[in-house]
Amino acid sequence: MRMVRKVVTLLIVVLAVAAFVQVAAAGEPVKIDLNKASVQELMQIKGIGQAYAQRIVEYRENNGQFTQIEDIMKVKGIAKKLFESIKDMIVVDTE
Numbered sequence: 001m002r003m004v005r006k007v008v009t010l011l012i013v014v015l016a017v018a019a020f021v022q023v024a025a026a027g028e029p030v031k032i033d034l035n036k037a038s039v040q041e042l043m044q045i046k047g048i049g050q051a052y053a054q055r056i057v058e059y060r061e062n063n064g065q066f067t068q069i070e071d072i073m074k075v076k077g078i079a080k081k082l083f084e085s086i087k088d089m090i091v092v093d094t095e
Contacts, residue, residue, distance in 0.1 A: 031091040034072060035065045045089050047082055066092045 042053035059075045073083050
């Protein structure tokens with residue numbers, strides 16, 4: 001019973017810390033790096049579903065790193081309209 005109580009207490013502490021971090025970071029939008037993000041991370045971008053996210057990763061694997069955020073429009077299906085809606089949520093780190 002003590003072990004269960006310890007686990008529950010630890011879980012509560014972890015959730016509290018996670019909530020605090022989320023609230024603290026809420027003021028600053030997080031940008032997703034096209035050169036490092038996984039499919040799951042890319043799916044956090046509004047308008048990018050699993051299919052687009054997979055295409056972005058495949059493009060990166062087949063063609064090398066993106067050199068500028070506009071390069072995302074080289075991915076099949078991502079046109080200017082979608083780019084304009086997500087450009088403030090993405091970044092390209094070439095290092």
